[in-house]
Amino acid sequence: MLLAALILAIPATASPAQEPDLKGCRRCDHRGVVDCPQHDQDLLALERRVNFCAAAARCQDCGGSLLVPCQRCDGGPETGVMEMRRKEVAVWLAHEDPLEAFLEKPLVRIETLHFLFATDVDQLKRGKKKVDGHRFLHELARDAEEAAAWIDQHYAPGEKDYRARMRLWFWEEADSHLKVMRHFLGSGSAGDFKMLGHEPLFSVHCHDRTFKGIEPTLRSLGVHNGVHMLLSNLWTEVWIGDMQAGWLDSGSAHWYEEQVYGRVEHYCIDEAVIPPDWNGGVWRAALRELLERKSETLLLPELVKQQTGAMTPEQQALAWSVYDWIVATKPDALAGLLRGAKVRTPSREMFPALLGRSLLEAERAWRAWVSETYPKKEKKRR
Ligand SMILES: [Zn+2]
Numbered sequence: 001m002l003l004a005a006l007i008l009a010i011p012a013t014a015s016p017a018q019e020p021d022l023k024g025c026r027r028c029d030h031r032g033v034v035d036c037p038q039h040d041q042d043l044l045a046l047e048r049r050v051n052f053c054a055a056a057a058r059c060q061d062c063g064g065s066l067l068v069p070c071q072r073c074d075g076g077p078e079t080g081v082m083e084m085r086r087k088e089v090a091v092w093l094a095h096e097d098p099l100e101a102f103l104e105k106p107l108v109r110i111e112t113l114h115f116l117f118a119t120d121v122d123q124l125k126r127g128k129k130k131v132d133g134h135r136f137l138h139e140l141a142r143d144a145e146e147a148a149a150w151i152d153q154h155y156a157p158g159e160k161d162y163r164a165r166m167r168l169w170f171w172e173e174a175d176s177h178l179k180v181m182r183h184f185l186g187s188g189s190a191g192d193f194k195m196l197g198h199e200p201l202f203s204v205h206c207h208d209r210t211f212k213g214i215e216p217t218l219r220s221l222g223v224h225n226g227v228h229m230l231l232s233n234l235w236t237e238v239w240i241g242d243m244q245a246g247w248l249d250s251g252s253a254h255w256y257e258e259q260v261y262g263r264v265e266h267y268c269i270d271e272a273v274i275p276p277d278w279n280g281g282v283w284r285a286a287l288r289e290l291l292e293r294k295s296e297t298l299l300l301p302e303l304v305k306q307q308t309g310a311m312t313p314e315q316q317a318l319a320w321s322v323y324d325w326i327v328a329t330k331p332d333a334l335a336g337l338l339r340g341a342k343v344r345t346p347s348r349e350m351f352p353a354l355l356g357r358s359l360l361e362a363e364r365a366w367r368a369w370v371s372e373t374y375p376k377k378e379k380k381r382r
């Protein structure tokens with residue numbers, strides 16, 4: 001007792017060797033550390049946005065902390081932060097990754113709040129430029145988390161309402177894609193493939209005939225599928241696309257994709273013979289024109305019964321617009337709609353209960369809103 005009291009009585013300044021109160025120097029802005037020189041400045045910003053990146057974690061100089069000790073002083077207030085982060089990253093990296101273990105090679109892996117990304121791609125094409133797999137994955141991580149932040153704002157999930165992190169894998173060789181598909185998904189599909197609901201997983205061969213290594217297309221593909229995965233995993237692990245709520249499944253995937261990129265490139269159609277397209281993915285003016293042209297035809301009653309896989313590109317654009325209308329006018333109905341769809345509540349029952357309108361009234365209100373808010377003309381992009 002007496003000993004403990006004595007130790008407590010000794011002020012911290014009396015033992016500088018154990019409790020250094022270092023202030024850094026002018027060269028390090030009094031941090032005691034500087035940015036690790038092994039990473040490009042713009043990549044550093046992307047690295048700081050993610051929980052963990054395996055490529056950064058393998059950096060010999062900083063061990064993924066992104067910081068190295070200042071050479072001009074003995075350290076400063078951020079020295080401890082650097083040391084703690086190094087340890088944290090080392091523990092994460094030491095954890096065996098099932099995908100790396102299966103393929104017997106290191107991958108670029110990135111963990112964010114909602115996702116686990118992995119790739120072994122060397123280079124992708126962005127116009128005339130080349131983008132390496134590591135940078136691609138970081139930019140995808142940034143965009144996918146942007147979509148996830150919108151989803152979280154609209155659906156307000158609690159801490160454990162997502163049951164898993166969504167896994168998205170991008171492969172250099174067709175063979176790796178096929179191998180992991182067989183092992184992890186029990187599928188032999190050569191095209192891009194996803195598993196929804198329980199432990200969602202998406203895998204694609206980046207250089208196949210559809211994607212041809214085109215980076216912007218693969219990035220928006222990741223975001224589009226990430227949205228399907230998040231909403232299929234939320235609350236009840238079930239995909240609503242084949243439960244007569246295709247409009248909600250496809251409408252939402254298009255909405256968040258459009259929100260991030262300003263256009264829609266991906267359609268909810270698997271292995272289409274001809275790549276689907278509706279007005280170049282720029283939809284507002286075209287949708288307005290379509291609805292005004294078809295003013296005599298009721299569209300909603302038919303639309304809300306469809307399965308995702310059976311919808312035409314035009315129906316997918318309509319579903320996107322209905323979702324757009326709900327986001328703009330009654331966003332707090334979205335969570336109820338998704339929860340209802342997951343237990344097969346028909347949309348004709350959910351509309352009056354959650355939107356306060358029958359399908360007929362909803363159709364009128366939605367069309368009026370489209371005529372009021374969508375432009376008459378719109379520039380095509382890209
Ligand atoms: Zn310094």
Ligand SMILES: [Zn+2]
Pocket residue numbers: 047053054055056134138
């Ligand atoms: Zn990284």
Ligand SMILES: [Zn+2]
Pocket residue numbers: 036037038039059060061062063064066067
């Ligand atoms: Zn480093």
Ligand SMILES: [Zn+2]
Pocket residue numbers: 224228250253266267268269
């Ligand atoms: Zn889709």
